[in-house]
Amino acid sequence: MQPFIFDALPTRVVFGSGTLSQLKAEATRLGTTRALILTTPNQATTGMQVGEALGDLFGAVFSGAVMHTPTHVTEEALVALRQTGADLVVSIGGGSTIGLGKALALRTGVNQLVIPTTYAGSEMTPILGQTDDGLKTTVRNLAVLPETVIYDVDLTMSLPTALSATSGINAIAHAVEALYAKDRNPIISMIAEEGIRSLATSLPSIRAKSYDQDARKRALYGAWLCGYCLGSVGMALHHKLCHTLGGSFGLPHSETHTVILPHAVAYNSQAAPEAMSAISRAIGASDAANGLYDLISGLGADQALSLIGMPEDGIERAADIAVASPYWNPRPIEREALRDLIARAYVGKRPSL
Incomplete structure (x- = not known):
């Protein structure tokens, strides 16, 4: 066997059925005082439901995430993050929403808690792909790796x-x-x-x-x-x-x-x-x-x-x-x-x- 180097990624994973019920406890574990929920336009209602599960930690929902993480959308989300005073972004959805959370983390250092509803896998990577003027570039930086991922199988049951x-x-x-x-x-x-x-x-x-x-x-x-x-x-x-x-x-x-x-x-x-x-x-x-x-x-x-x-x-x-x-x-x-x-x-x- 050839010599090799293995770096273990430090993301905490909560996996199972019904694990969304642990959302507030996981947010509290990260020292959260206020959370901004990120979704796509089609999942805005789901974002409000997630906000309700956070109780007094819920700040607001930003539902403007789109695919390929265009930088102008990130700028809009940055305004919402600052207005909310959030120290945690909760990204629920697929790669579009997760990418936006990563873009915010890269720019501000905000903590991320991700709730995937697809099989994209972006939640487990320190990689951000973002688009500016039609050109997509990637960044690999541990600053964009989410702190916690909650996998709830129940949320994928209705995935077409x-x-x-x-x-x-x-x-x-x-x-x-x-x-x-x-x-x-x-x-x-x-x-x-x-x-x-x-x-x-x-x-x-x-x-x-x-x-x-x-x-x-x-x-x-x-x-x-x-x-x-x-x-x-x-x-x-x-x-x-x-x-x-x-x-x-x-x-x-x-x-x-x-x-x-x-x-x-x-x-x-x-x-x-x-x-x-x-x-x-x-x-x-x-x-x-x-x-x-x-x-x-x-x-x-x-x-x-x-x-x-x-x-x-x-x-x-x-x-x-x-x-x-x-x-x-x-x-x-x-x-x-x-x-x-x-x-x-x-x-x-x-x-x-």
Whole structure:
């Protein structure tokens, strides 16, 4: 075994069913005097319900979170934070809301308590992706790592099956890239394979029966593990492409990850054989890239960038942006190969090995 370095992330996790009832106790544990609730516009009512659970610690709800964390929305939330005098932000929802909480923490140092309602996994990472003038950039800083995460399976029971699928594949992507990350280690690789397996077995069950509580538990557990992987080691081609496509063309986050993942895996297949073997074991397939493509197909998710809002004339631009400042990747980033990858993903073809 090769020497390695493992840094344990210090987030406190409360996992189970009905765990939202522990919200006020967890907020008090962080020394909270006033909390600002963050939600998307569609979850404003849920935000008020969470506020009621906080009792006298509740300050206000800011319901303006949107995907890709645009900086102008963060500026609006900063005003609400200062007006409320909050020393805690409670982010309930998926990656959009969690990203906004992280952006506030980066700028002010405010504590974060996160209540995920999807499988995005952002709550377990010290990574913030934010967009300014159509360009999405990422920051890795422990200052944006939430102090506490409350996983309540009950809050995911009504997550639509379509969103469950893409959100779950987004989580799988975190673990996939952890398996071939430059700074990978055997601990994270073990967690990554278990996370992929948990989601790959539970997502089809959720599609067949949305209110299958056991499947929902396994999916949320898998999302936690996959998110932990993303927070612990570096990212590579897949995440660079998704950040480029999402930030530059306004594509939906989890849907973009779902389309790109099999193609990014195929691109790296020859350069990362051990990772491919682990992925294949976890999903029960003979080939990692095509196995992921088939898994996604079975979930009924869109598999073409053209179906989620990508303009055809954006293929060349996306390739240019992705190679301008590439992440480390096990296979060198080649502009024409990358362009072909994006073109195949645009029409939804099978990944090319």
